[in-house]
Amino acid sequence: MSKPASPPAPALSIRIDLDPEGRIGPGKIQLLEHIHATGSISAAGRAMAMSYKRAWDLVDELNRICGQPAVERQTGGKNGGGAILTPFGLTLIKRYRGIENAATTAARKELLALKGDIGKKRRF
Template sequence: MTDPAPSIRIRLHCGEEIAMGPGKADLLDAIRQHGSISAAGRALGMSYRRTWMLVDVMNRCWDEPLVQTAAGGSHGGGARVTDRGRQVLAHYRALQQAVRDAARGEDWTALRGLMREQPRPGQRKDGNPPE
């Protein structure tokens, strides 16, 4: 068996919304770096609409907004990650690291040893479940 990299994604839910996940964490990092939601989206290959939707969800799911925006104008707009956003991001990144560390341990080794390299073929050739 090959040695697959762990593929564990941490998603924190707030009701039906994903309050924080790998993509939102990357978006926060990009906003910190670029100072703009649109520039962050471009850097990540996301549409302007998608980046705004993700920021909106994050801002609605936490006790305080994670991103603060400034209206455009002659001096331009922009965005910044708030103190709460930096705090949430730091805790989320620490949690990701803890999971990566755990994935080097005996439980991951045991699961990896029990997992097939490829799934078995489906039981029916038409792709439908058995009746």
């Protein structure tokens, strides 16, 4: 009989506060990744169960807080256009994922200790 798999270690969720009004976190980065994969803001929004308006508002916010576009809309074409990530948008994903990986690596020992502490039965 196989042993049940142990639950995964707790994970970090990184949010970068650029200023009080400008934040970059896992949701915005995931949206950029979906836009890159699909070539469409609306398809990326659907993949994340959000409306086109919500997806566009997040893209617009990213472009504004970064002071340069991470996403550019494309016009025309057979299917009416789409969206692409700018070189900055691709760099933004890479840097965010690098920060996320570095933080997870640095916190691994403590995350595993926390997992052990949570898994212990308490005696009162």
